[in-house]
Amino acid sequence: xxxxxxxxxxxxxxxxxxxxxxxxxxxxxxxxxxxxxxxxxxxxxxxxxxxxxxxxxxxxxxxxxxxxxxxxxxxxxxxxxxxxxxxxxxxxxxxxxxxxxxxxxxxxxxxxxx
Amino acid sequence: xxxxxxxxxxxxxxxxxxxxxxxxxxxxxxxxxxxxxxxxxxxxxxxxxxxxxxxxxxxxxxxxxxxxxxxxxxxxxxxxxxxxxxxxxxxxxxxxxxxxxxxxxxxxxxxxxx
DNA sequence: GTCATGTGCAACCAAAGGTTGCGGGATTAG
DNA sequence: CTAATCCCGCAACCTTTGGTTGCACATGAC
Numbered sequence: 001x002x003x004x005x006x007x008x009x010x011x012x013x014x015x016x017x018x019x020x021x022x023x024x025x026x027x028x029x030x031x032x033x034x035x036x037x038x039x040x041x042x043x044x045x046x047x048x049x050x051x052x053x054x055x056x057x058x059x060x061x062x063x064x065x066x067x068x069x070x071x072x073x074x075x076x077x078x079x080x081x082x083x084x085x086x087x088x089x090x091x092x093x094x095x096x097x098x099x100x101x102x103x104x105x106x107x108x109x110x111x112x113x114x
Numbered sequence: 115x116x117x118x119x120x121x122x123x124x125x126x127x128x129x130x131x132x133x134x135x136x137x138x139x140x141x142x143x144x145x146x147x148x149x150x151x152x153x154x155x156x157x158x159x160x161x162x163x164x165x166x167x168x169x170x171x172x173x174x175x176x177x178x179x180x181x182x183x184x185x186x187x188x189x190x191x192x193x194x195x196x197x198x199x200x201x202x203x204x205x206x207x208x209x210x211x212x213x214x215x216x217x218x219x220x221x222x223x224x225x226x227x228x
Numbered sequence: 229g230t231c232a233t234g235t236g237c238a239a240c241c242a243a244a245g246g247t248t249g250c251g252g253g254a255t256t257a258g
Numbered sequence: 259c260t261a262a263t264c265c266c267g268c269a270a271c272c273t274t275t276g277g278t279t280g281c282a283c284a285t286g287a288c
């Protein structure tokens with residue numbers, strides 16, 4: 001029910017730039033800070049900071065290769081994040097359904113009474 | 115595929131405190147800045163700011179009542195947000211599946227060849 | 229009227245996202 | 259080998275955002 005433990009993963013994917021970065025890394029099969037920044041509206045340094053955040057929570061990992069630094073998505077960790085997203089979504093969805101059921105019950109009761 | 119349009123809703127539910135506020139509002143059937151702040155680790159003013167954010171994106175709406183100001187969740191808008199969460203989750207999930215399929219295909223090809 | 233309570237507004241602080249500028253390794257050209 | 263280049267990391271600085279305190283105003287209780 002609670003989302004307390006997973007706030008780090010959440011806030012990691014909560015940033016629009018970071019979500020687009022994950023998209024780019026997934027579709028491009030990895031990338032560097034420079035290549036990513038060319039496809040994003042921010043500078044290389046900003047991308048590097050975001051990559052640091054994603055790296056810290058384990059969503060990506062880096063492979064130094066010569067003067068480049070190739071980043072790739074950790075698929076298992078991203079799968080975990082996706083699972084948590086759907087978990088929260090499912091919880092809210094369930095509560096919304098319950099509220100709707102209760103509201104309908106109240107309305108039925110009022111119609112019977114009135 | 116893209117999440118560009120819905121960044122506002124995303125970032126609204128991207129904050130852990132705001133998610134807990136939505137939870138509290140849903141389970142408690144509404145609340146004021148004061149009552150919410152009593153159940154959260156931040157001050158009333160911080161809660162009020164968050165309520166302002168949630169109000170701006172339409173996830174909650176306020177009902178002035180005397181000297182109080184009751185906030186309630188806009189269920190339709192929250193349902194929209196949930197849909198977008200699952201949408202992004204599903205997109206990533208699909209891409210992860212595709213990557214896994216391709217990786218397996220490559221491995222099969224290598225086994226045949228080697 | 230007086231007192232308490234809930235709100236809103238303003239000033240101030242700290243952290244996060246973003247930018248520019250610079251210096252340091254690895255790679256390629258000469 | 260040297261020089262130019264490219265990619266990267268680090269540091270300083272700015273702006274926005276989440277958070278706090280303090281205060282003034284309005285409304286309900288006495």
